[in-house]
Amino acid sequence: MRIMIKGASFCLLFFLSSFVIGLDAVQANPNYRDALAKSLFFFQGQRSGRLPKTQQITWRSNSGLSDGLLAHVDLTGGYYDAGDNVKFNFPMAFTTTMLSWGALEYGKKMGPQIQEARAAIRWATDYFLKCATVTPGKLYVGVGDPNVDHKCWERPEDMDTVRSVYSVSPSNPGSDVAGETAAALAAASMVFRKVDPKYSRLLLKTAKNVMQFAMQYRGAYSDSLGSAVCPFYCSYSGYKDELLWGAAWLLRATNDVSYFNFLKSLGADDGTDIFSWDNKYAGARVLLSRRALLNNDKNFDSFKQQAEDFMCRILPNSPYTSTQYTQGGLMYKLPESNLQYVTSITFLLTTYSKYMSATKHTFNCGSLLVTSSSLRNLAKKQASN
Incomplete structure (x- = not known):
């Protein structure tokens, strides 16, 4: 089989x-x-x-x-x-x-x-x-x-x-x-x-x-x-x-x-709302933002900003969202093997949430205040789906 x-x-x-x-x-x-x-x-x-x-x-x-x-x-x-x-x-x-x-x-x-x-x-x-x-x-x-x-x-x-x-x-x-x-x-x-x-x-x-x-x-x-x-x-x-x-x-x-x-x-400044085996931009930025958040290293602030731009494209109630969701609340990115994108993006949500929680960091998507709980709750919803 x-x-x-x-x-x-x-x-x-x-x-x-x-x-x-x-x-x-x-x-x-x-x-x-x-x-x-x-x-x-x-x-x-x-x-x-x-x-x-x-x-x-x-x-x-x-x-x-x-x-x-x-x-x-x-x-x-x-x-x-x-x-x-x-x-x-x-x-x-x-x-x-x-x-x-x-x-x-x-x-x-x-x-x-x-x-x-x-x-x-x-x-x-x-x-x-x-x-x-x-x-x-x-x-x-x-x-x-x-x-x-x-x-x-x-x-x-x-x-x-x-x-x-x-x-x-x-x-x-x-x-x-x-x-x-x-x-x-x-x-x-x-x-x-x-x-x-x-x-x-x-x-x-x-x-x-x-x-x-x-x-x-x-x-x-x-x-x-x-x-x-x-x-x-x-x-x-x-x-x-x-x-x-x-x-x-x-x-x-x-x-x-x-x-x-x-x-x-x-000069890798491309914006993205995906993370997968093919497109690593979002993952790299979350990884690099670790230094900005946990080490307070200002040299990495641009990567932090790009990571948060990615999160704003994912959050369903963000004014900048470019992510579709099913009626049950599951992310929908592409028709073939959609769960690959759900799981990889969810990992970034939880990991960035972890960095935010450690430093009590928040950020804004327009008028929307994003906390570590915001990302964590969305991640939990994806796992339960």
Whole structure:
């Protein structure tokens, strides 16, 4: 039986929006702790490669053990996308970044599930390390021919479709997928900083190298790889948002001022009312606004203002809202896989609410006063829907 979900990353983000808003209420309705556990459990069903003895989903077994063979490298591991047997690194890396962000912001409330979250993150980052280091000058960004795979209904243990290998390089750049991979590695390096310092250092070193590649060789991976990623995971928003996102995570992980200087030079001022595997502007701004709010660093006020502009476009009673809602109160962004946008935006609502609450910060959308409770209540409504 295939899991028919458009992009594993979208389904898995549900746990982010569920655990951040009330894990302390274990018996609450809805039960966020139970939702978190089950959402993390889903990762095990998506694993590719040689499965560990700790694997709990026993109807899954080893698969994709020859991944990378066509390029004479080892690219085993990582996650399959949705109910398919393709490994699309672009959305997989976004999932990993968000998992790491969730663990960094809310890990103390996750109880024993933090171990499962780390395991889910590491399954991806072990794979990304291979993709970024096995061949100097190349970043591998996917395995499996999607055009063939999507026509073939078979479980990964039995797949007999070609395991094509895709990469970006200086002559065929992919700043978007490289920037997202760097973000995933940098964010994960902080998750493992105390529990596995050696692994954390390796992740951060690799993140810096991949980010340098993304910045130096500009271009969209959609242009380089064509039908290998389009129309499945084209970079519709371009690559500037991933450069912003990757640099924001490297800045948080390193405090290296060169990343701040790069951020300022990007001129990434596009307004948005979306946050997804493709468009990272809003996420980067919320992440960067953390310094403005928690550290009172005026250098980051512009990012705070952009984050609040995003919130004003989301709040239903804001005079600047550009977000539709169903009669039941659920956000409606796009007709295909709408919940992916609901869950990712909800994560930003709860996280910015957390920053606001810590500093007793409020802001205005025109005449509407927005408090941390305003964002939190909207987030709770999305989770209950």
